[in-house]
Structures are given as structure tokens and as C-alpha cells.
Amino acid sequence: MARVAVLGSGVVGTTLANGFLKHGDEVVRGSRSPGKLAEWKAAAGPKASTATFAEAVKGADLVVLAVRGSAAEEVVRLAGPDALAGRTVIDTTNPISDAPPTNGILHFFTTLEDSLMERLQRLAPRAKFVKAFSCVGNAHMVNPDFGGEKPTMFLCGNDEHAKREVEGVLAKFGWEWEDLGGAEGARAIEPLCILWCAPGFQRGQWSHAYRVLRRK
Numbered sequence: 001m002a003r004v005a006v007l008g009s010g011v012v013g014t015t016l017a018n019g020f021l022k023h024g025d026e027v028v029r030g031s032r033s034p035g036k037l038a039e040w041k042a043a044a045g046p047k048a049s050t051a052t053f054a055e056a057v058k059g060a061d062l063v064v065l066a067v068r069g070s071a072a073e074e075v076v077r078l079a080g081p082d083a084l085a086g087r088t089v090i091d092t093t094n095p096i097s098d099a100p101p102t103n104g105i106l107h108f109f110t111t112l113e114d115s116l117m118e119r120l121q122r123l124a125p126r127a128k129f130v131k132a133f134s135c136v137g138n139a140h141m142v143n144p145d146f147g148g149e150k151p152t153m154f155l156c157g158n159d160e161h162a163k164r165e166v167e168g169v170l171a172k173f174g175w176e177w178e179d180l181g182g183a184e185g186a187r188a189i190e191p192l193c194i195l196w197c198a199p200g201f202q203r204g205q206w207s208h209a210y211r212v213l214r215r216k
């Protein structure tokens with residue numbers, strides 16, 4: 001059993017927190033206003049608790065960052081780069097800008113020469129960021145049902161041990177994975193969110209996930 005700090009009071013935080021609880025872990029949800037999570041905490045049971053971002057990461061075996069992309073750097077500051085040092089941080093965030101999508105194509109506030117996760121890694125250099133869960137809708141994050149086919153999650157990060165740890169989470173949550181190397185891999189992974197969302201915005205289709213096919 002691990003103690004998982006899930007930073008984020010939104011739907012991704014709820015989905016992943018419930019996923020960890022379902023698999024037997026202890027979860028502390030972080031928010032600037034932990035009181036807003038009282039209802040979730042009451043329903044989630046004795047292994048669930050809530051705290052500020054800074055309190056949540058103390059004593060956590062694993063941290064999940066599930067906050068608005070434009071606030072991610074601020075939340076890392078609030079959690080504390082020193083407190084995050086040495087900890088594995090699953091980064092689910094996407095650098096979606098405030099501008100509305102153009103014909104269903106989202107706008108990002110980053111360029112293809114940088115990524116949000118690299119910015120976070122620079123801000124907390126001793127944290128072990130691993131990008132994961134960023135390129136699929138929350139409804140499919142935990143043990144998704146694609147008729148027996150396992151979808152592929154793309155991950156990356158500078159620390160090999162941290163990536164193996166996140167692969168363990170992905171295995172539990174019913175995923176295969178594709179390791180895209182160091183933190184720079186997030187330049188390729190984050191834009192997959194734009195691709196994933198396009199059929200949703202354009203045609204109302206949100207029930208899909210990526211899968212890598214390989215010729216044997």
C-alpha cells in the first residue's frame with residue numbers, strides 16, 4: 001500500500017484518486033481549499049484525506065499533479081520544490097491556453113521546442129517528473145474497457161526508476177505503455193492531447209484511446 005498525494009480537485013484528480021483507492025492505496029487530495037473536497041472525502045472512505053498542496057506531499061510515496069496547465073507551475077511552487085525533491089511526480093497536465101479551440105483544435109501556451117513538464121522539471125530540479133495520463137480523457141484513465149484491447153499510455157521522464165514505478169501504476173490501471181525517453185519526450189506527448197480532443201470537439205466522439213501497433 002502506498003500513500004499517494006493527488007494534487008488537484010478537478011475531475012482528473014477525482015478519477016485517479018478513486019483509482020488508487022480502488023487498488024488499495026491511501027490517498028491524500030491536495031487543493032488550495034481542501035474544504036471543497038469534503039463530499040469526496042466522505043464518500044471515499046477511511047483511506048482518503050484532504051490537505052493543502054504543501055501538506056499533501058509531506059510523507060507521500062508518490063505524487064500526482066492533476067491541476068490546470070496554466071496553474072501547474074504555481075502549484076509546484078505551493079507544494080514546494082524542496083518537498084518534492086526525490087519524489088516521483090506523475091504529471092497529467094497539459095499546457096492548454098485560454099483561447100477557445102479553432103475548429104476543434106486546442107491552443108497551447110508552449111511551443112514544440114519546450115513542454116510544460118520541462119518547465120516543471122526546471123522549477124523543481126530534484127523532483128522526478130514522469131508524464132503520464134495526459135493524452136486520454138479521464139473517463140478512460142483507470143481500467144478502461146476497450147473490448148479486451150489494452151490502450152497505450154505514452155510516458156517520459158529523466159529518472160528511470162521513477163518511470164518503472166509509474167509503469168507499475170499503469171499496469172495496475174490496465175494500460176500498456178510506450179517510453180519516449182527523457183523529459184523532452186513531453187514535447188511530443190503533450191500535443192497528443194490536441195489530437196485526442198479533436199474528434200470530441202468536432203464530432204462529439206470522446207470514447208477512444210491511443211494504441212501503438214507493431215509488426216511482429
Ligand SMILES: NC(=O)c1ccc[n+]([C@@H]2O[C@H](COP(=O)([O-])OP(=O)(O)OC[C@H]3O[C@@H](n4cnc5c(N)ncnc54)[C@H](OP(=O)(O)O)[C@@H]3O)[C@@H](O)[C@H]2O)c1
Pocket residue numbers: 007008009010011012013030031032033066067068069071074075092093094095096133134135136137138139
Ligand atoms: N479533463 C480530462 O479528462 C483530462 C485528461 C487528461 C489530462 N488532463 C489534464 O489534467 C489536468 C487537470 O484537469 P482537470 O480537468 O481535472 O482539472 P482543472 O479544472 O484543469 O484543474 C483544477 C485544479 O487546478 C487548480 N488550479 C486552477 N487554477 C489555479 C491557480 N490559479 N492556482 C493554483 N491552482 C489552481 C485547482 O486548484 P484548487 O483545488 O485549489 O481549486 C484544481 O485543483 C489539466 O492540466 C488537464 O489538461 C485533463
